Amino acid sequence: MKQSLGAKTLICPTPTWVVGSYDEQGKANAATVAWSGICCSDPPCVAVSLRKATYTYGNLVARRAFTLNVPSQRQVKQADYLGLVSGRDIDKFAAAGLTAVRSDLVDAPIVGEFAMALECRVVHVHELGLHTQFVGQILDVKVDPEILAESGMPDMSKLLPILFSPGEQRYYGVGTPIGSAFDVGKA
Protein backbone atom coordinates (compact mmCIF):
# COMPACT_ATOMS: atom_id res chain seq x y z
CA MET A 1 0.00 0.00 0.00
CA LYS A 2 1.53 3.26 -1.13
CA GLN A 3 1.77 6.22 1.22
CA SER A 4 0.81 9.79 0.25
CA LEU A 5 3.50 12.48 0.64
CA GLY A 6 1.41 15.36 -0.68
CA ALA A 7 1.76 17.76 -3.60
CA LYS A 8 5.54 18.17 -3.57
CA THR A 9 8.47 18.28 -5.99
CA LEU A 10 9.74 14.89 -4.86
CA ILE A 11 11.27 12.72 -7.56
CA CYS A 12 14.71 11.16 -7.99
CA PRO A 13 17.12 11.82 -9.46
CA THR A 14 17.29 15.48 -10.36
CA PRO A 15 20.51 16.86 -11.87
CA THR A 16 23.02 19.28 -10.38
CA TRP A 17 23.95 21.61 -13.22
CA VAL A 18 25.33 25.14 -13.26
CA VAL A 19 23.88 27.95 -15.39
CA GLY A 20 26.45 30.41 -16.74
CA SER A 21 25.28 33.93 -17.67
CA TYR A 22 26.41 37.54 -17.95
CA ASP A 23 24.77 40.43 -16.15
CA GLU A 24 24.13 43.84 -17.73
CA GLN A 25 27.62 45.02 -16.80
CA GLY A 26 29.20 41.92 -18.33
CA LYS A 27 30.03 40.25 -15.01
CA ALA A 28 29.94 36.48 -15.33
CA ASN A 29 27.67 34.55 -12.99
CA ALA A 30 27.20 30.84 -12.24
CA ALA A 31 24.16 29.39 -10.48
CA THR A 32 23.36 25.80 -9.55
CA VAL A 33 20.02 24.36 -10.71
CA ALA A 34 18.17 21.07 -10.27
CA TRP A 35 14.86 21.96 -11.97
CA SER A 36 16.14 21.22 -15.45
CA GLY A 37 16.10 18.60 -18.19
CA ILE A 38 16.32 17.95 -21.92
CA CYS A 39 12.97 18.86 -23.50
CA CYS A 40 13.31 18.43 -27.29
CA SER A 41 15.48 16.40 -29.67
CA ASP A 42 14.99 18.55 -32.80
CA PRO A 43 15.85 21.35 -32.41
CA PRO A 44 17.92 20.09 -29.46
CA CYS A 45 16.68 21.98 -26.40
CA VAL A 46 17.12 21.95 -22.66
CA ALA A 47 14.79 23.56 -20.10
CA VAL A 48 15.99 25.42 -17.01
CA SER A 49 13.59 26.83 -14.41
CA LEU A 50 14.52 29.87 -12.34
CA ARG A 51 12.81 31.98 -9.73
CA LYS A 52 12.35 35.62 -10.70
CA ALA A 53 14.21 36.62 -7.54
CA THR A 54 17.47 35.10 -8.77
CA TYR A 55 20.23 37.11 -10.37
CA THR A 56 20.44 34.58 -13.19
CA TYR A 57 16.77 35.18 -14.10
CA GLY A 58 17.47 38.82 -14.97
CA ASN A 59 20.59 37.84 -16.89
CA LEU A 60 18.72 35.36 -19.08
CA VAL A 61 15.92 37.83 -19.76
CA ALA A 62 18.46 40.46 -20.83
CA ARG A 63 20.97 38.31 -22.70
CA ARG A 64 18.65 35.60 -24.09
CA ALA A 65 21.48 33.11 -23.69
CA PHE A 66 23.05 30.78 -21.13
CA THR A 67 25.41 27.88 -20.74
CA LEU A 68 24.58 24.73 -18.80
CA ASN A 69 27.67 23.26 -17.19
CA VAL A 70 28.13 19.84 -15.58
CA PRO A 71 30.30 19.74 -12.45
CA SER A 72 31.78 16.39 -11.40
CA GLN A 73 31.40 14.86 -7.96
CA ARG A 74 34.95 16.03 -7.19
CA GLN A 75 33.57 19.57 -7.54
CA VAL A 76 30.56 19.09 -5.26
CA LYS A 77 31.65 21.83 -2.83
CA GLN A 78 31.89 24.37 -5.65
CA ALA A 79 28.57 23.19 -7.12
CA ASP A 80 26.82 23.57 -3.77
CA TYR A 81 28.42 26.95 -3.11
CA LEU A 82 27.14 28.29 -6.44
CA GLY A 83 23.60 27.55 -5.22
CA LEU A 84 24.07 29.14 -1.80
CA VAL A 85 24.94 32.73 -2.68
CA SER A 86 23.68 35.31 -5.17
CA GLY A 87 25.71 36.90 -7.96
CA ARG A 88 24.03 40.15 -6.97
CA ASP A 89 26.29 40.33 -3.94
CA ILE A 90 29.48 38.67 -5.06
CA ASP A 91 31.64 37.53 -7.99
CA LYS A 92 30.86 33.83 -7.64
CA PHE A 93 33.41 32.71 -10.23
CA ALA A 94 36.21 34.43 -8.33
CA ALA A 95 34.98 33.31 -4.93
CA ALA A 96 34.76 29.68 -6.08
CA GLY A 97 38.12 29.77 -7.85
CA LEU A 98 36.50 29.13 -11.23
CA THR A 99 37.27 30.56 -14.67
CA ALA A 100 34.63 32.22 -16.85
CA VAL A 101 35.43 31.39 -20.49
CA ARG A 102 33.48 33.44 -23.03
CA SER A 103 31.44 31.26 -25.38
CA ASP A 104 32.10 31.99 -29.05
CA LEU A 105 28.52 30.97 -29.92
CA VAL A 106 26.27 32.55 -27.30
CA ASP A 107 26.40 35.58 -25.02
CA ALA A 108 27.27 33.60 -21.89
CA PRO A 109 30.31 32.25 -20.04
CA ILE A 110 31.40 28.60 -19.81
CA VAL A 111 32.74 27.30 -16.49
CA GLY A 112 36.24 26.35 -17.59
CA GLU A 113 36.90 23.81 -14.83
CA PHE A 114 33.71 21.78 -15.42
CA ALA A 115 34.16 19.04 -18.05
CA MET A 116 30.94 19.58 -20.03
CA ALA A 117 29.07 22.68 -21.20
CA LEU A 118 25.99 23.22 -23.37
CA GLU A 119 25.82 26.58 -25.17
CA CYS A 120 22.20 27.68 -25.39
CA ARG A 121 20.12 30.43 -26.96
CA VAL A 122 16.81 31.17 -25.20
CA VAL A 123 13.98 30.29 -27.61
CA HIS A 124 10.96 30.10 -25.27
CA VAL A 125 10.09 31.55 -21.87
CA HIS A 126 7.21 29.93 -19.96
CA GLU A 127 5.65 31.45 -16.84
CA LEU A 128 4.74 28.50 -14.61
CA GLY A 129 4.29 30.06 -11.15
CA LEU A 130 7.14 30.59 -8.69
CA HIS A 131 9.48 29.45 -11.46
CA THR A 132 9.93 30.69 -14.99
CA GLN A 133 11.06 28.06 -17.47
CA PHE A 134 13.68 29.06 -20.02
CA VAL A 135 13.93 26.73 -23.01
CA GLY A 136 17.39 26.96 -24.54
CA GLN A 137 18.26 25.68 -27.97
CA ILE A 138 21.54 23.79 -27.69
CA LEU A 139 23.91 25.26 -30.28
CA ASP A 140 26.90 23.17 -29.26
CA VAL A 141 28.16 20.81 -26.58
CA LYS A 142 31.74 21.37 -25.45
CA VAL A 143 33.60 18.73 -23.44
CA ASP A 144 37.02 17.96 -22.04
CA PRO A 145 38.38 15.11 -24.20
CA GLU A 146 39.19 13.12 -21.03
CA ILE A 147 35.50 12.34 -20.41
CA LEU A 148 34.85 10.83 -23.85
CA ALA A 149 34.32 7.11 -24.41
CA GLU A 150 36.01 5.36 -27.35
CA SER A 151 32.79 5.99 -29.26
CA GLY A 152 33.47 9.73 -29.03
CA MET A 153 30.41 10.21 -26.82
CA PRO A 154 30.46 11.47 -23.21
CA ASP A 155 31.07 8.60 -20.77
CA MET A 156 29.04 9.12 -17.60
CA SER A 157 31.49 7.02 -15.58
CA LYS A 158 34.22 9.53 -16.50
CA LEU A 159 32.08 12.68 -16.26
CA LEU A 160 30.75 11.60 -12.84
CA PRO A 161 27.94 14.18 -12.59
CA ILE A 162 26.24 14.96 -9.28
CA LEU A 163 22.70 13.77 -8.50
CA PHE A 164 20.41 15.76 -6.22
CA SER A 165 17.77 14.10 -4.05
CA PRO A 166 15.20 16.85 -3.32
CA GLY A 167 13.50 15.22 -0.31
CA GLU A 168 16.74 14.44 1.47
CA GLN A 169 18.49 17.61 0.26
CA ARG A 170 21.50 15.40 -0.41
CA TYR A 171 23.91 14.84 -3.29
CA TYR A 172 24.81 11.42 -4.66
CA GLY A 173 27.42 10.16 -7.07
CA VAL A 174 26.85 7.95 -10.11
CA GLY A 175 26.99 4.18 -9.71
CA THR A 176 27.92 1.43 -12.13
CA PRO A 177 26.50 0.69 -15.62
CA ILE A 178 23.44 -1.56 -15.38
CA GLY A 179 22.52 -2.17 -19.01
CA SER A 180 22.37 -0.96 -22.60
CA ALA A 181 19.37 1.19 -23.49
CA PHE A 182 16.94 -0.02 -26.16
CA ASP A 183 18.50 -3.45 -25.67
CA VAL A 184 18.30 -4.87 -22.12
CA GLY A 185 14.50 -4.87 -22.31
CA LYS A 186 14.35 -7.08 -25.39
CA ALA A 187 14.67 -10.21 -23.24
Place this chain on the structure above:
Amino acid sequence: MKQSLGAKTLICPTPTWVVGSYDEQGKANAATVAWSGICCSDPPCVAVSLRKATYTYGNLVARRAFTLNVPSQRQVKQADYLGLVSGRDIDKFAAAGLTAVRSDLVDAPIVGEFAMALECRVVHVHELGLHTQFVGQILDVKVDPEILAESGMPDMSKLLPILFSPGEQRYYGVGTPIGSAFDVGKA
Protein backbone atom coordinates in the same frame (compact mmCIF):
# COMPACT_ATOMS: atom_id res chain seq x y z
CA MET B 1 40.97 22.78 -24.57
CA LYS B 2 37.36 21.67 -24.89
CA GLN B 3 36.20 19.68 -27.89
CA SER B 4 33.00 20.45 -29.82
CA LEU B 5 30.45 17.65 -30.13
CA GLY B 6 27.86 19.65 -32.09
CA ALA B 7 24.26 20.65 -31.44
CA LYS B 8 23.08 17.50 -29.65
CA THR B 9 21.04 16.48 -26.63
CA LEU B 10 24.10 15.35 -24.71
CA ILE B 11 24.05 15.95 -20.97
CA CYS B 12 24.31 13.68 -17.96
CA PRO B 13 22.44 12.44 -16.13
CA THR B 14 18.95 12.25 -17.55
CA PRO B 15 16.29 10.29 -15.65
CA THR B 16 14.57 7.04 -16.57
CA TRP B 17 10.93 7.53 -15.62
CA VAL B 18 7.74 5.88 -16.85
CA VAL B 19 4.63 7.84 -17.91
CA GLY B 20 1.32 6.15 -17.08
CA SER B 21 -1.77 7.08 -19.13
CA TYR B 22 -5.11 5.77 -20.38
CA ASP B 23 -6.10 5.64 -24.04
CA GLU B 24 -9.57 6.53 -25.32
CA GLN B 25 -10.82 2.99 -24.68
CA GLY B 26 -9.49 3.05 -21.13
CA LYS B 27 -6.52 0.76 -21.78
CA ALA B 28 -3.61 1.60 -19.49
CA ASN B 29 -0.28 2.40 -21.09
CA ALA B 30 3.24 2.92 -19.71
CA ALA B 31 6.07 4.60 -21.62
CA THR B 32 9.65 5.30 -20.59
CA VAL B 33 10.95 8.87 -20.88
CA ALA B 34 14.26 10.63 -20.29
CA TRP B 35 13.38 14.13 -21.55
CA SER B 36 11.80 15.19 -18.26
CA GLY B 37 12.43 17.16 -15.09
CA ILE B 38 10.90 19.21 -12.30
CA CYS B 39 10.08 22.69 -13.64
CA CYS B 40 8.29 24.61 -10.87
CA SER B 41 8.13 24.51 -7.07
CA ASP B 42 4.82 26.36 -6.60
CA PRO B 43 2.57 25.00 -7.94
CA PRO B 44 4.72 21.86 -7.96
CA CYS B 45 5.13 20.84 -11.60
CA VAL B 46 7.07 18.35 -13.67
CA ALA B 47 7.68 18.56 -17.43
CA VAL B 48 7.58 15.54 -19.75
CA SER B 49 8.40 15.81 -23.47
CA LEU B 50 6.84 13.40 -25.96
CA ARG B 51 6.95 12.99 -29.73
CA LYS B 52 3.56 13.35 -31.40
CA ALA B 53 4.04 9.90 -32.94
CA THR B 54 3.87 8.18 -29.56
CA TYR B 55 0.75 6.55 -28.20
CA THR B 56 1.23 8.36 -24.91
CA TYR B 57 1.07 11.75 -26.66
CA GLY B 58 -2.50 11.11 -27.81
CA ASN B 59 -3.45 9.83 -24.37
CA LEU B 60 -2.20 12.98 -22.62
CA VAL B 61 -3.94 15.26 -25.12
CA ALA B 62 -7.23 13.40 -24.57
CA ARG B 63 -7.07 12.76 -20.82
CA ARG B 64 -5.09 15.85 -19.68
CA ALA B 65 -3.49 13.69 -16.98
CA PHE B 66 -0.58 11.33 -16.40
CA THR B 67 1.45 9.65 -13.72
CA LEU B 68 5.23 9.72 -13.59
CA ASN B 69 6.60 6.51 -12.08
CA VAL B 70 10.13 5.76 -10.89
CA PRO B 71 11.42 2.24 -11.60
CA SER B 72 14.37 0.97 -9.55
CA GLN B 73 17.56 -0.45 -11.03
CA ARG B 74 16.23 -3.92 -10.25
CA GLN B 75 13.48 -3.16 -12.77
CA VAL B 76 15.79 -1.94 -15.56
CA LYS B 77 14.63 -4.64 -18.02
CA GLN B 78 11.00 -3.61 -17.59
CA ALA B 79 11.89 0.09 -17.81
CA ASP B 80 13.81 -0.45 -21.04
CA TYR B 81 11.07 -2.64 -22.50
CA LEU B 82 8.46 0.08 -21.89
CA GLY B 83 10.51 2.36 -24.15
CA LEU B 84 10.98 -0.22 -26.92
CA VAL B 85 7.39 -0.97 -27.94
CA SER B 86 4.23 1.07 -28.55
CA GLY B 87 0.98 0.78 -26.61
CA ARG B 88 -0.74 1.09 -29.96
CA ASP B 89 0.24 -2.51 -30.72
CA ILE B 90 0.27 -4.21 -27.35
CA ASP B 91 -0.88 -4.11 -23.72
CA LYS B 92 2.47 -3.11 -22.27
CA PHE B 93 1.41 -3.52 -18.63
CA ALA B 94 0.39 -7.15 -19.28
CA ALA B 95 3.44 -7.89 -21.43
CA ALA B 96 5.81 -6.52 -18.77
CA GLY B 97 4.03 -8.25 -15.89
CA LEU B 98 3.07 -4.93 -14.32
CA THR B 99 -0.12 -3.83 -12.57
CA ALA B 100 -2.06 -0.69 -13.60
CA VAL B 101 -3.53 0.85 -10.44
CA ARG B 102 -6.12 3.56 -11.07
CA SER B 103 -5.16 6.88 -9.48
CA ASP B 104 -7.88 8.32 -7.26
CA LEU B 105 -6.73 11.86 -8.08
CA VAL B 106 -6.07 11.95 -11.82
CA ASP B 107 -7.33 10.10 -14.88
CA ALA B 108 -4.23 7.92 -15.24
CA PRO B 109 -2.82 4.62 -13.96
CA ILE B 110 0.02 4.17 -11.47
CA VAL B 111 2.56 1.38 -12.06
CA GLY B 112 1.93 -0.71 -8.95
CA GLU B 113 5.35 -2.38 -8.86
CA PHE B 114 7.39 0.85 -9.06
CA ALA B 115 8.09 2.40 -5.64
CA MET B 116 7.30 6.04 -6.47
CA ALA B 117 4.58 7.75 -8.50
CA LEU B 118 3.66 11.39 -9.13
CA GLU B 119 0.01 12.03 -10.02
CA CYS B 120 -0.19 14.91 -12.47
CA ARG B 121 -2.80 17.07 -14.18
CA VAL B 122 -1.68 18.64 -17.48
CA VAL B 123 -1.65 22.43 -17.02
CA HIS B 124 0.46 23.58 -20.00
CA VAL B 125 1.32 22.13 -23.41
CA HIS B 126 4.32 23.63 -25.25
CA GLU B 127 5.14 22.89 -28.89
CA LEU B 128 8.93 22.81 -29.09
CA GLY B 129 9.65 20.98 -32.35
CA LEU B 130 9.91 17.20 -32.65
CA HIS B 131 8.81 17.04 -29.02
CA THR B 132 5.78 18.50 -27.27
CA GLN B 133 6.31 19.39 -23.63
CA PHE B 134 3.52 18.58 -21.20
CA VAL B 135 3.74 20.40 -17.88
CA GLY B 136 1.95 18.44 -15.20
CA GLN B 137 0.93 19.88 -11.87
CA ILE B 138 1.86 17.35 -9.19
CA LEU B 139 -1.26 16.68 -7.12
CA ASP B 140 0.31 13.99 -4.96
CA VAL B 141 3.40 11.81 -4.60
CA LYS B 142 2.74 8.18 -3.66
CA VAL B 143 5.54 5.96 -2.42
CA ASP B 144 6.16 2.51 -1.01
CA PRO B 145 6.98 3.07 2.70
CA GLU B 146 10.14 0.93 2.30
CA ILE B 147 11.94 3.68 0.35
CA LEU B 148 11.43 6.38 2.99
CA ALA B 149 14.25 7.70 5.16
CA GLU B 150 13.69 8.27 8.89
CA SER B 151 12.87 11.88 7.99
CA GLY B 152 9.82 10.63 6.08
CA MET B 153 11.32 11.77 2.79
CA PRO B 154 12.24 9.49 -0.15
CA ASP B 155 15.76 8.05 0.29
CA MET B 156 17.51 7.82 -3.08
CA SER B 157 19.75 5.01 -1.81
CA LYS B 158 16.61 2.94 -1.18
CA LEU B 159 14.67 4.04 -4.27
CA LEU B 160 17.70 3.35 -6.50
CA PRO B 161 16.39 5.09 -9.64
CA ILE B 162 17.93 4.47 -13.06
CA LEU B 163 20.11 7.08 -14.78
CA PHE B 164 20.25 7.34 -18.58
CA SER B 165 23.37 8.49 -20.41
CA PRO B 166 22.13 9.73 -23.82
CA GLY B 167 25.45 9.66 -25.69
CA GLU B 168 26.32 6.14 -24.59
CA GLN B 169 22.72 4.92 -24.68
CA ARG B 170 23.45 3.22 -21.39
CA TYR B 171 21.79 2.98 -17.98
CA TYR B 172 23.62 3.55 -14.71
CA GLY B 173 22.74 3.00 -11.07
CA VAL B 174 23.02 5.53 -8.24
CA GLY B 175 26.25 5.76 -6.26
CA THR B 176 26.94 6.81 -2.71
CA PRO B 177 25.98 10.05 -0.90
CA ILE B 178 28.63 12.74 -1.43
CA GLY B 179 27.35 15.64 0.66
CA SER B 180 24.45 17.59 2.13
CA ALA B 181 22.91 20.18 -0.18
CA PHE B 182 22.99 23.86 0.87
CA ASP B 183 25.68 22.84 3.35
CA VAL B 184 28.78 21.22 1.85
CA GLY B 185 29.53 24.40 -0.11
CA LYS B 186 29.68 26.60 2.99
CA ALA B 187 33.29 25.59 3.60
